[in-house]
Amino acid sequence: MAPGGEPIFLSLSRGLCRACRRPAEVRYVATPEGVFLERFCPEHGTSRALVAETLAWYLAALQAPSAARPPGWTVPRTGECATSCGPCSFHGQACHLPVFSITNACDLRCPICFTYNRPDRAWFMSPDELERHLDFVLQATGGVDLVNVTGGEPTMHPALPELLRRCRRPGIGRVTVNTNGLRLARDPALAAALADTGAYAILSLDTLDPQRSVRLHGRDIVGEKRAALDALERAGVPTTLLMVLVGGVNEDELPALLDLLATRAHVRSLTVQTMTYTGQGGGAFEPRLHVPVEGVERRVEEATGGRIARRDFLPLPAAHPLCYGVTYLLSDGAGTLHPMTRLLPPAALARQLADGYLLRPTDGFEAELKEGLDRLWASGADPALLATVKDLVRSVYPPGEPLDVHERQRRAERRVKTIYVHAHMDEDTFEIGRAMRCPDQVPVHAERLVGACAYNLFHRQRDARFWVQNDA
Amino acid sequence: MHETFAATRALCNVCGRLGDAKIAFAGDRVHLVKWCPEHGETRALVSSSREWYLKALAYVKPGTSPRSRSVATLAECPDACGLCPRHQQHTCVPLLEITPACDLACPDCLTDGKVSAALSVEEVRKVVDGLLAREGQVNMLTLTGGEPTVHPDFLEVVDAVGRPEIGIVSVSTNGLRLSREPDLVRALADRGVVISLQLDGTSPATSARLRGRADLAERKLRLVDDVLAAGGRLSLTMTLARGVNEGELPAVLDLLFRHDGIASLMVQPLAGFGPSPGDPLDAITIPEVVSRLAAASRGVLAERDFTPLPCSHPTCFALTYLLRTEQGALVPLPSLVDPERYLDVIANQAMLDTGRESLLAVRDALYALWTSDGIVPNREAVLRTVKRILVDLNALGADADPRGVLAVGARHVKSIFIHQFMDRATFDLSRAAKCCNHYPQAGGRLLPACVRNVRGGARC
Numbered sequence: 001m002a003p004g005g006e007p008i009f010l011s012l013s014r015g016l017c018r019a020c021r022r023p024a025e026v027r028y029v030a031t032p033e034g035v036f037l038e039r040f041c042p043e044h045g046t047s048r049a050l051v052a053e054t055l056a057w058y059l060a061a062l063q064a065p066s067a068a069r070p071p072g073w074t075v076p077r078t079g080e081c082a083t084s085c086g087p088c089s090f091h092g093q094a095c096h097l098p099v100f101s102i103t104n105a106c107d108l109r110c111p112i113c114f115t116y117n118r119p120d121r122a123w124f125m126s127p128d129e130l131e132r133h134l135d136f137v138l139q140a141t142g143g144v145d146l147v148n149v150t151g152g153e154p155t156m157h158p159a160l161p162e163l164l165r166r167c168r169r170p171g172i173g174r175v176t177v178n179t180n181g182l183r184l185a186r187d188p189a190l191a192a193a194l195a196d197t198g199a200y201a202i203l204s205l206d207t208l209d210p211q212r213s214v215r216l217h218g219r220d221i222v223g224e225k226r227a228a229l230d231a232l233e234r235a236g237v238p239t240t241l242l243m244v245l246v247g248g249v250n251e252d253e254l255p256a257l258l259d260l261l262a263t264r265a266h267v268r269s270l271t272v273q274t275m276t277y278t279g280q281g282g283g284a285f286e287p288r289l290h291v292p293v294e295g296v297e298r299r300v301e302e303a304t305g306g307r308i309a310r311r312d313f314l315p316l317p318a319a320h321p322l323c324y325g326v327t328y329l330l331s332d333g334a335g336t337l338h339p340m341t342r343l344l345p346p347a348a349l350a351r352q353l354a355d356g357y358l359l360r361p362t363d364g365f366e367a368e369l370k371e372g373l374d375r376l377w378a379s380g381a382d383p384a385l386l387a388t389v390k391d392l393v394r395s396v397y398p399p400g401e402p403l404d405v406h407e408r409q410r411r412a413e414r415r416v417k418t419i420y421v422h423a424h425m426d427e428d429t430f431e432i433g434r435a436m437r438c439p440d441q442v443p444v445h446a447e448r449l450v451g452a453c454a455y456n457l458f459h460r461q462r463d464a465r466f467w468v469q470n471d472a
Numbered sequence: 473m474h475e476t477f478a479a480t481r482a483l484c485n486v487c488g489r490l491g492d493a494k495i496a497f498a499g500d501r502v503h504l505v506k507w508c509p510e511h512g513e514t515r516a517l518v519s520s521s522r523e524w525y526l527k528a529l530a531y532v533k534p535g536t537s538p539r540s541r542s543v544a545t546l547a548e549c550p551d552a553c554g555l556c557p558r559h560q561q562h563t564c565v566p567l568l569e570i571t572p573a574c575d576l577a578c579p580d581c582l583t584d585g586k587v588s589a590a591l592s593v594e595e596v597r598k599v600v601d602g603l604l605a606r607e608g609q610v611n612m613l614t615l616t617g618g619e620p621t622v623h624p625d626f627l628e629v630v631d632a633v634g635r636p637e638i639g640i641v642s643v644s645t646n647g648l649r650l651s652r653e654p655d656l657v658r659a660l661a662d663r664g665v666v667i668s669l670q671l672d673g674t675s676p677a678t679s680a681r682l683r684g685r686a687d688l689a690e691r692k693l694r695l696v697d698d699v700l701a702a703g704g705r706l707s708l709t710m711t712l713a714r715g716v717n718e719g720e721l722p723a724v725l726d727l728l729f730r731h732d733g734i735a736s737l738m739v740q741p742l743a744g745f746g747p748s749p750g751d752p753l754d755a756i757t758i759p760e761v762v763s764r765l766a767a768a769s770r771g772v773l774a775e776r777d778f779t780p781l782p783c784s785h786p787t788c789f790a791l792t793y794l795l796r797t798e799q800g801a802l803v804p805l806p807s808l809v810d811p812e813r814y815l816d817v818i819a820n821q822a823m824l825d826t827g828r829e830s831l832l833a834v835r836d837a838l839y840a841l842w843t844s845d846g847i848v849p850n851r852e853a854v855l856r857t858v859k860r861i862l863v864d865l866n867a868l869g870a871d872a873d874p875r876g877v878l879a880v881g882a883r884h885v886k887s888i889f890i891h892q893f894m895d896r897a898t899f900d901l902s903r904a905a906k907c908c909n910h911y912p913q914a915g916g917r918l919l920p921a922c923v924r925n926v927r928g929g930a931r932c
Contacts, residue, residue, distance in 0.1 A: 063527075
C-alpha cells in the first residue's frame, strides 16, 4: 500500500447516496487507513465508508473460493438492480437462507435497531400465511438447509410454536428463530416449547454491561439476557449468540462472548453482525463508525491473543466476501477452541461449505478429516488436540453406523463451534455487487425473493407493516 | 450457468447505454454481463482465464495525480472525462492525434472519423503546452492520427514536440510514406524518434485482410531494414485478429529477437470496431496472447514471465522484459529478479521508467541479481550483461537525461507489451477510470484512449 501517498483505485459500481437516496456511482479505494467505499453524488458530493481494514485482506478475500450459483427461479426484470429485486436473472446467488418476518411487534425499541417495527399496528403472520410462503420458497429453491424466523420479536407471536412446527417439513433442514430473550427470561415454558419444535434459538446478546445495554437497547436488559441464556440451556435448545458489534461502544465485549461460546455447551455459534446505520434506530445512531468483516476478525484475533486469528476465517463462499466471514472451531469440551484451519486448509472447509452456511459432513469429509489428523500427528501436535479430533471423527462417522448428513451435522456441531461475521449494508456501504451475491432472501407476498439488504433499504418502505414514514 | 463475481458499470452491446454490469465466470472464462432496459442482457468475453483475471486484480499500485486537471469539478464518468479529479491515473502515455488523414482504409480502424482536422504546428505546440501544464514532463509522447506521417508539416510537428520536457517522441505509423521516402526515415533517425511500426505479420494475406493491401508486408519488412540501416529506433505494434494472424506471432517475435534496433513489441488484440466487430464471446484476450507468445517464442518465454501492469487497470496490460546478454541470448527479467522488486520497477510506468526512483529500483534489482546465488539461466552471460548495465547506468549518474537512460535500456532490454483495448462490448468503466493512455485535445482536455475510441469525439 502507498505509504501516505495517492489512493489505490480498485473498482467502481453503483450504490446509494445517503442524503437523497438516489443511485450513486461508488468506488472501492484503498488508502493507508483501509479500503473504503467512496460514493459520488452530483448534488451531495463524495463521502466514504470503511469496508476492509487492509488492502491485503481485501485482495485475498477477492481470491478466496466462492460458490455463487445463480437462482433457478427468477422473475422478469422490471427495473434497476436491488430496487426491483425478485430476483431476476442478473442475481448471482440462489436463496439459501429465507428470512421470514412473522410479526412487526416488539417489546423493545433499540437505538441500534436496523428494521422498523410497528407496535402501533401489530400484525402477526398466520400459520396458513406462513405455510403459503414456505410452499413458495420450497418451490423456488427446491429446498433449503436453513430457514430463519424473525420479526419484530418472534416470541411475541401468540402462535410461535405452531409456526415453528409448520416449518418442519421435507426440504427444510433447520429452523432458527431470533429473539431478544425477554420473554424467555420470564416464561420458563417458552424454552421448553422451543425445544419441542426442534428449532434453534438465535439470542441477541450485545453487551453484558448495564449502562451499555441502555445505550444499545433503550434500557438495561442484561439480567434478562443471562436468564434467557440459562433457560435455553436448561431446555437443551441449541443456541446462536448474536452480537451487534457497534464501533466505539461494545467492541471490548468480544472476549466475554467468546468465552460463552467456548464454555456453554448449548451455545453452538456466535454471529457477530456489524452495526448497520439504517432503520428506525440505526439510521440516527451516532457516531457512525463502520466496522468491516475484517475489523471483527482482527478484534477476535486480539481478544484471543492470536489463538483464533484473522487467517483462521474464510469468506463464506455463498456470499460476497465483504458480507460474511466464518471460522470453525474444534471444542475440546473443556473451554478450549482450536481453529479447524489448523487441521484442514481453508479451501477444504470452503468445499464442505459449498453454497451453504453449515459444514456438510459428507462422506468425502471423513477422508479429509483423517488426512488432517495424520498431518497434525506428523507435525507433533498436542496429544489432547489429537484426541479431540479423533473423538470428532468417531462421533460423526461411527464405524458401521450409516447416518444421514443432517444427523452428522448435528453431531459435528456439538464439537465444532462456529463464528460467523456478518456485515449488512446500509446507505453508506450499499453496493450492488454485494447485493447481487446475497443468499439471505426475504420472501415478499409469497411472490418474490429479495436479498436481505435490498429488502431493508428499498422494499421495506413499500410495506406499511414494516415502515414508518416519518419516524421520530 | 455462470458465477457472479463483482459489479461494475458498462455499456449495452447493442445501443451503448451505460448501466449496471457484472463480472461473471463461465467456467474458466470471464464475462462482462450487461443489462439494458431496452435490449436486456448482453455479454462479452473479457478474459479467457479466470485464474489470470483474479491474479491480475491483486496487481495494484497507487495512481499518480497530474499537476492539475482540465476538468476541475467532479464529473459524471465517462462522457464528461477530461480528466476530472476522480480519474485515478495521470497521463503516462499521451497519444497526440495530429491529423485525421490516412493513406490506408483498414476495415477495423478504431480512430476512423474521430479527428476532425489536421492540427497546425501552432496548435500542436498549444496542445503540448496544455499537456505539460498538467504533467510537468512526459517520458514518451506518441504522434498518431490518422496516419501522422501524411501531415503536411510532419517534420515541423516532430520538431515542435521535441522539447526537453518530453523524453522520447514516437510515431505510430503504417510505414507507407516512410517506405517511399528514405530521407524522412533518416530525418527521424537523426532526431532519435522511435518509429512505432504497425506490423501484423510478414505474409501478404495478413496485410490484405487487416489493412486492405497485400503489398504492405513486403514494404514494411524493407522499411525495417531501412530504419535499422539508418541507425533508427524501431518498435513494432501488432494487431492480433482471431482466425487471421495468430500464426504470424513466431515471425514477428523473430524480428524482435533478431534485431538489436527493435526495442519492443506491442501486441493489441483486435477490438470490435468497424462494420463487423466479431463475436464478443470469441475475442482474443490477454491470457490467450500470453499463451500464444510463449508458444511462439521457441523456448525464450514462459507464460509465467508475463505480469499485469499495476499502474493502469490490471486487466488492460500485460508485459515482460527480456535481458539481452552480450552474446545475444534473451533472458526474461522476471525469471531473474525477485518478483516484488520487479513489480516496483514496472510499478508506475508503461515503459521502463526514466525517473530517478525507478532508475534506483532497477539498479537495486540488478544488484540483487548480481549478489544472488539463485539458479538463473545463462548465469555467467547474464551477470556479465548486468555488470555492463550497471556500469552504463552509473556512468550516467542519478540525474541522467531520460534519453540516455532509455538508450542504456534499449541496448540491453527488450519489452513485450500486450494492450487490451476496449470496444463497446468490453468497455468497463472500472478500467476506464484508471486509464493512463490519453489523447490530449486542442481545448486542453485529456481523453482516456478507450473512452475516446468507444464514446467518440463528439463531446470534446
